Amino acid sequence: MASVSLGLWVDAGARYETLEENGMSHLLEHMLFKGTLRRSPRAIAEEIENVGGHLNAYTSRDHTTFYAKVLKEDVPLAMDILADIVQNSVLDSKELDREREVIIQEIGQAEDTPDDIVFDDLQEVAYPDQPLGRSILGTAERVANFKRDDVFAFLKGHYRCDNTIVAAAGNITHEDVVRLVSESLSSLPTGRPRAYEPARYGGGEKRSNRRTEQLHMTLGFPSVSFSDPDYYATQVFSTMLGGGMSSRLFQEVREERGLAYSVYSFTNSHADTGLFGVYAGTSPDMAGDLVQVIAGEMLAMTNQAPVDEIARARAQLKAGLLMSLESTSSRIEHMARQLLIFGRLISIDEMVDAVDAVDGAALVRVCERLLSDGGLSVATVGLSDRLPDYDRLQALFQAG
Secondary structure, three states, X not given: OOEEEEEEEEOOOHHHOOHHHOOHHHHHHHHOOOOEOOOOHHHXXXXXXXXXXXEEEXXXXXXXXXEEEEEHHHHHHHHHHHHHHXXXXXXXXXXXXXXXXXXXXXXXXXXXXXXXXXXHHHHHHHOOOOHHHOOOOOOHHHHHHOOHXXXXXXXXXXOOHHHEEEEEEEOOOHHHHHHHHHHXXXXXXXXXXXXXXXXXXXXXXXXXXXXXXXXXXXXXXXXXXXXXXOHHHHHHHHHHHXXXXXXXXXXXXXXXXXXXXXXXXXXXXXXXXXXXXXXXXXXXXXXXHHHHHHHHHHHHOOOOOOHHHHXXXXXXXXXXXHHHOOOHHHHHHHHHHHHHHHOOOOOHHHHHHHXXXXXXXXXXXXXXHHHHOOOOEEEEEOOOOOOOOHHHHHHHOOOO
């Protein structure tokens, strides 16, 4: 390869925030690009783009990531810039004033996008009154009141050697990465930051009634953590239920009945919990029929699926995994997540073997767990008067 992807994963995302800090991780991610002791904001952008490279970042509930992709000869520059922004950012007050307004605009944009905000609402319902249930962006009111000292304290308290992973893939050796990190990141403080608050699944519903053309609906169930023995079985289950054009939901909801244009299932896992869900966008007058079909398809999966259907879902999952590893960016994401969560790298063979081991009995077990481990979570954006009330929805997903 001619290129290298490399990045820093800091084990400090939105779930590490207090209520008063909600939105701080995301704001800090933005601010680290706004100038260091050695570089202006413009210089950060120009230096990486002068060599044709790419520099970006994102914040999740679990961690914050800064990454670059460059030609192999420009790796020292990319590492120097990444190290510079996490160790030497000045967090200029004028830049902070500007960036707060940018993020407030970003919050407004998200609130104007129903098929985005419905997922934040589902997270809030599933994990009420705790960091894991709050928006990554925070609220406009809180962001507007963050001071430089607050942001600086969060940076110094959470960005530490003990919770930071550096990952690289492409035309580079492990020894080169170790050398660059030793030279560039020596100022990062040691010691672990405060731990996150353990997740507590709640359940319930939140309906945001707006005059939109479609009703955007998410249904959630308590699911598995990354380390749960049923993790891979849950991935296969999700693929069978709503993971592609051959999935049960796509075929029954869209192809057979025309109840929705977009319908799919998803899984979100964390170190200590997980959430399984189904999303659909439909006409408000079709919502009642749609949710009955979704419930019927999930309940049907408490019976063992045909062997060919299981094989197809396993093949889809393995192909997606193996194809993603052809991208150096995806490869560093895999490695960093594994080290943060498990403290070791998991081989491709081990993951493929785990997928191949999923059988019909495991899928039945997963389905029964999803439907019995806790209450249903429901979030909608749009006109939901044709959608059954919460108690009736809950009853739809109960066998018998």
